Amino acid sequence: MSLPTSVVTATDVAATPDPPQPKSSNRPRIGRIALAAPVGVAPMAGMTDTAFRRLVKRQGGCGLVVTEMVSSEGLVRGIDRTLEYAEYTEEERPVSIQIFGGDPAKMADAARIVEGMGADIVDINMGCPVPKISKHNAGCSLMRDPRHAAAIVEAMARAVRIPVTVKMRAGWNDDEINAPVLARMVEDAGAAAVTVHGRTAKQAYAGSSDWSLIALVAEQVSIPVFGSGDCVEPEHVIDRLRTGPDGVLVGRGVLRNPWILAQAADLAAGRDARVVTMRDRGQFLLEYIELLMNERVGEAEGFRHTAPHIVDEEETARSESGPYQRSALRAPARGRERWVVNKLRALNAWYSKGYEGGSNFRTAINHAESVTHVRELIGEFFYK
Ligand SMILES: Cc1cc2nc3c(=O)[nH]c(=O)nc-3n(C[C@H](O)[C@H](O)[C@H](O)COP(=O)(O)O)c2cc1C
Structure with missing residues (x-):
C-alpha cells in the first residue's frame, strides 16, 4: 500500500x-x-x-x-x-x-x-x-x-x-x-x-x-x-x-x-x-473466508462466547415467514457458502476502493456464485 x-x-x-x-x-x-x-x-x-x-x-x-x-x-x-x-x-x-x-x-x-x-x-x-x-x-x-x-x-x-x-x-x-x-x-x-x-x-x-x-x-x-x-x-x-x-x-x-x-x-x-503488499491484502481476504467458512466447525469448547438460546415460538414463526431468517451458521453448507460470498461482497465494496482495476474486481466478486470462484478472483487480482 x-x-x-x-x-x-x-x-x-x-x-x-x-x-x-x-x-x-x-x-x-x-x-x-x-x-x-x-x-x-x-x-x-x-x-x-x-x-x-x-x-x-x-x-x-x-x-x-x-x-x-x-x-x-x-x-x-x-x-x-x-x-x-x-x-x-x-x-x-x-x-x-x-x-x-x-x-x-x-x-x-x-x-x-x-x-x-x-x-x-x-x-x-x-x-x-x-x-x-x-x-x-x-x-x-x-x-x-x-x-x-x-x-x-x-x-x-x-x-x-x-x-x-x-x-x-x-x-x-x-x-x-x-x-x-x-x-x-x-x-x-x-x-x-x-x-x-x-x-x-x-x-x-x-x-x-x-x-x-x-x-x-x-x-x-x-x-x-x-x-x-x-x-x-x-x-x-x-x-x-x-x-x-x-x-x-x-x-x-x-x-x-x-x-x-x-x-x-x-x-x-x-x-x-x-x-x-498486495499479497498481504489478498491473504487477508483468504483468511477471512477461512474463518467464516469454519465458524463453529471444530472449535474447542469455550472458544466462543455465546448467549443462552431461548426457544421462542414467535421466532420460529417469524423465521419461516421471512424477516428473521435462520442464520447461515446453522444452515447447511450451501447456505453457509452463499452467506460467505455475500460477506465478501460487502467487505470488498470498501476493501478494493481506490485500487487499479478495483471496480472490475468488485463487479466480478459481485457476480461470483461460489467460494471457490471468489478465491480464484482474489488470486488473480492480488497475486498477479
Ligand atoms: C457500514 C457501516 C455500518 C455502521 N454501523 C454502525 C453501528 O452498528 N453502530 C454504530 O454506532 N455506528 C455504526 N456505524 C458508524 C461508525 O461506527 C462510525 O462512527 C462512522 O462510520 C464514522 O467513522 P468512519 O469515518 O471512521 O467510518 C456504521 C458505519 C458504517 C460505514
Missing part, C-alpha cells in the same frame, strides 16, 4: 507546542478496563463480525473492538441471529457489545445478557440515523430526548457491573447539536465513556466529522471520550488523537485497510508505518 510522503512521527507530535492533552494518557481506561492502545474498531453493522474483528486484532495496534449493533429486543427474546451478532471470541478482548433500543427496562435486561456473555463493556447506540431504528425511539433519535437517553443509561448502569458506554453523533441536525450536553448527562447517569461521531443524523455521511466538537465534548466530561469519523490513513488517526480525545475508533478506514491501527501504532512509536 502506498503511504503519503509526509509521515507524522512521534517526534513531530512531541515538537508541537502545547497540544491538548488526552485525559487518560495513551492507554485510556473504560471503568476498570484498561485499553492497550487508544485506538480501536468502530461498530459497523454487517461488517464488524467476530471473524473480521479477530483478523484486525491480529495485525496489532488495536485497543478495543466493538460488535455490530445488536437489538435489545432480539437479545431479550433470544432470537438466533441477534445472539450470533453478539458472539465474540477470547482473543478479541477487550470487547464491547453494542446494543440498541429505547426501553430502559429492556435495555437493562439486554445489558444483563451481555454481561452474562462475559463481554467487557456494553455500549448503547445513540447514533444510528436509519429510520427503521430511529423511529422506534432508538439510535440517534435518543439524542432528541436526552432525559430519556440518560434514563436508559441509568437503568443499565444499575443492572450491570461492567462499564456502560454511549456512542452518539454530534446531534440530530444543525439546529440540535447537543453532544456536549448529552455527554454530561450520560456521565451523570453512570456512563463510563462516550464515543462521538462528529456528524449529525441529518448529515448521515455527508460533509465531514467535526473534530472540534469532539474536542469540546472531551473538555466537558471527566470520562474518556473517543472520537470517530474520517480517519482513512494512519496519519489521520495520529492527527486526530492530538486534537484532544482520549481515543479514536476507526470505521470505514479499517474496512479499506485493516492494518491502519497497526500502522498508526508504528507512527506513534516513531517508526515508519509498516508496508502492506
Whole structure:
C-alpha cells in the first residue's frame, strides 16, 4: 500500500507546542478496563463480525473492538441471529457489545445478557440515523430526548457491573447539536465513556466529522471520550488523537485497510508505518473466508462466547415467514457458502476502493456464485 510522503512521527507530535492533552494518557481506561492502545474498531453493522474483528486484532495496534449493533429486543427474546451478532471470541478482548433500543427496562435486561456473555463493556447506540431504528425511539433519535437517553443509561448502569458506554453523533441536525450536553448527562447517569461521531443524523455521511466538537465534548466530561469519523490513513488517526480525545475508533478506514491501527501504532512509536503488499491484502481476504467458512466447525469448547438460546415460538414463526431468517451458521453448507460470498461482497465494496482495476474486481466478486470462484478472483487480482 502506498503511504503519503509526509509521515507524522512521534517526534513531530512531541515538537508541537502545547497540544491538548488526552485525559487518560495513551492507554485510556473504560471503568476498570484498561485499553492497550487508544485506538480501536468502530461498530459497523454487517461488517464488524467476530471473524473480521479477530483478523484486525491480529495485525496489532488495536485497543478495543466493538460488535455490530445488536437489538435489545432480539437479545431479550433470544432470537438466533441477534445472539450470533453478539458472539465474540477470547482473543478479541477487550470487547464491547453494542446494543440498541429505547426501553430502559429492556435495555437493562439486554445489558444483563451481555454481561452474562462475559463481554467487557456494553455500549448503547445513540447514533444510528436509519429510520427503521430511529423511529422506534432508538439510535440517534435518543439524542432528541436526552432525559430519556440518560434514563436508559441509568437503568443499565444499575443492572450491570461492567462499564456502560454511549456512542452518539454530534446531534440530530444543525439546529440540535447537543453532544456536549448529552455527554454530561450520560456521565451523570453512570456512563463510563462516550464515543462521538462528529456528524449529525441529518448529515448521515455527508460533509465531514467535526473534530472540534469532539474536542469540546472531551473538555466537558471527566470520562474518556473517543472520537470517530474520517480517519482513512494512519496519519489521520495520529492527527486526530492530538486534537484532544482520549481515543479514536476507526470505521470505514479499517474496512479499506485493516492494518491502519497497526500502522498508526508504528507512527506513534516513531517508526515508519509498516508496508502492506498486495499479497498481504489478498491473504487477508483468504483468511477471512477461512474463518467464516469454519465458524463453529471444530472449535474447542469455550472458544466462543455465546448467549443462552431461548426457544421462542414467535421466532420460529417469524423465521419461516421471512424477516428473521435462520442464520447461515446453522444452515447447511450451501447456505453457509452463499452467506460467505455475500460477506465478501460487502467487505470488498470498501476493501478494493481506490485500487487499479478495483471496480472490475468488485463487479466480478459481485457476480461470483461460489467460494471457490471468489478465491480464484482474489488470486488473480492480488497475486498477479
Ligand atoms: C457500514 C457501516 C455500518 C455502521 N454501523 C454502525 C453501528 O452498528 N453502530 C454504530 O454506532 N455506528 C455504526 N456505524 C458508524 C461508525 O461506527 C462510525 O462512527 C462512522 O462510520 C464514522 O467513522 P468512519 O469515518 O471512521 O467510518 C456504521 C458505519 C458504517 C460505514
